[in-house]
Amino acid sequence: MTKTVKSVCPYCGVGCGIVLEVSNNRVVKVKGNKEHPTNFGRLCTKGNSCAQAITESGRMEYAYRRPNRKDEPVKFNMDEAISETARRLRAILDEHGPDALSFYVSGQMSLEAQYLINKLAKGFVRTNNIESNSRLCMASAGSGYKLSLGADGPPGSYQDMDRTDLFFVIGANMADCHPILFLRVMDRVKAGAKLIVVDPRRxxxxxxxxxxxxxxxxxxxALLNGLLHLLVKNGHTDPDFIEEFTSGWEAMPEFLEDYPPDKVAEITGIPEVAISQAALWIGESPEWMSCWTMGLNQSTHGTWHTNAICYLHLVPAKYAAPAPVPSHSLVS
Structure with a gap:
C-alpha cells in the first residue's frame, strides 16, 4: 500500500513544500508540492534527495567511543555513554571550575531541548559559554528588528518577490544556498527587475x-550608511511617513554626513559610481526588496547591519508591513 504525505523540506530554512510517497513505512519517491506557495513544485538537490537521510538507519541509535584516541570507534551502550559523559564533565567542573566547560548546540533542537541545555549550562554549571546556531544566526537580527521596527519579525514575504522592481542581495549567496528562492528571483529579473549583489566574492x-x-x-x-546618505541627498525620502511613524530622525542627517560616496568608496573598495548607481536604483524603484543572511548576521556588528538595512526601507517608506504600522525607531 502506498500513501502520500505532504511535508516541508528542512534543509535551508526556506520551507519548500515536498510530497513523499510512502510504501511499507519507507519513502519511495519525493517530488515538489506544486500547490505550495514557496516553491510551486521546484526542489533543489537536497530536497530531491531528502529520502536518503530519513530512510537509512544508524543515526543517533547508538553511542560510540574510542578506547584510545587513534582507535576506531566502538559501539557503546547509550545509558553507559550518558553516565560516563556526565562523570567526565563533573570531574572537569570540580577540578577547573565552570568556565572550563562550554556547550555548542544546534538550532534544530526543539524549544524544550534548547531550554534544558541553557538551564544546564547557565543554571547548574553556571557558565556563559554556550552558543548555538539560533543565537549566532538570529540574535543580532532579532535585536536589530526590535530596535528599528519594534518587533523581531521581518515584515516581508516570499510573495513580495513576485512584484518587486529591485532585489538588493547582501551577505547571501542565494544561487548556491537558497536555490529555489533564487530561481524565483530570476523569474522576476527576467520580467525586468534589477538585481544588486554585494559580496566580497564573485x-x-x-x-x-x-x-x-x-x-x-x-x-x-559603511556601505549601508553611504546608501542612506545618498537617499537623503537625492531627495528619495518620505518626510510625512518619517514624521508620523518614526522617532530619532533629527539625529540622522548629521550622522550620515560622515558617509559621503567618496569616503564610502575608499572604505569599501567599491567604485563611487557603483555606490551612486545602487542608491539611485533603490530610490527610484517603486517597490524593492532586500535579501540577506549570515554574511551580515554573524558579525560583531550584526545588530547594526540589521538596523541599517531597515533604515533603507523606512526612510523612503518602501517596505512590506501589515497595518497598522508600528512605531519605528531610527536610533541605533
Whole structure:
C-alpha cells in the first residue's frame, strides 16, 4: 500500500513544500508540492534527495567511543555513554571550575531541548559559554528588528518577490544556498527587475547581477550608511511617513554626513559610481526588496547591519508591513 504525505523540506530554512510517497513505512519517491506557495513544485538537490537521510538507519541509535584516541570507534551502550559523559564533565567542573566547560548546540533542537541545555549550562554549571546556531544566526537580527521596527519579525514575504522592481542581495549567496528562492528571483529579473549583489566574492549569485558590488570584508555598515546618505541627498525620502511613524530622525542627517560616496568608496573598495548607481536604483524603484543572511548576521556588528538595512526601507517608506504600522525607531 502506498500513501502520500505532504511535508516541508528542512534543509535551508526556506520551507519548500515536498510530497513523499510512502510504501511499507519507507519513502519511495519525493517530488515538489506544486500547490505550495514557496516553491510551486521546484526542489533543489537536497530536497530531491531528502529520502536518503530519513530512510537509512544508524543515526543517533547508538553511542560510540574510542578506547584510545587513534582507535576506531566502538559501539557503546547509550545509558553507559550518558553516565560516563556526565562523570567526565563533573570531574572537569570540580577540578577547573565552570568556565572550563562550554556547550555548542544546534538550532534544530526543539524549544524544550534548547531550554534544558541553557538551564544546564547557565543554571547548574553556571557558565556563559554556550552558543548555538539560533543565537549566532538570529540574535543580532532579532535585536536589530526590535530596535528599528519594534518587533523581531521581518515584515516581508516570499510573495513580495513576485512584484518587486529591485532585489538588493547582501551577505547571501542565494544561487548556491537558497536555490529555489533564487530561481524565483530570476523569474522576476527576467520580467525586468534589477538585481544588486554585494559580496566580497564573485559567486554564482553575483554572476547574474545587474550590478555587482565587490565589497571589502567587514565594511558592510559603511556601505549601508553611504546608501542612506545618498537617499537623503537625492531627495528619495518620505518626510510625512518619517514624521508620523518614526522617532530619532533629527539625529540622522548629521550622522550620515560622515558617509559621503567618496569616503564610502575608499572604505569599501567599491567604485563611487557603483555606490551612486545602487542608491539611485533603490530610490527610484517603486517597490524593492532586500535579501540577506549570515554574511551580515554573524558579525560583531550584526545588530547594526540589521538596523541599517531597515533604515533603507523606512526612510523612503518602501517596505512590506501589515497595518497598522508600528512605531519605528531610527536610533541605533
Amino acid at each position: 559567486n554564482a549569485t553575483a554572476d547574474k547581477a545587474s550590478l555587482f558590488m565587490q565589497i571589502r570584508p567587514g565594511t558592510d555598515l
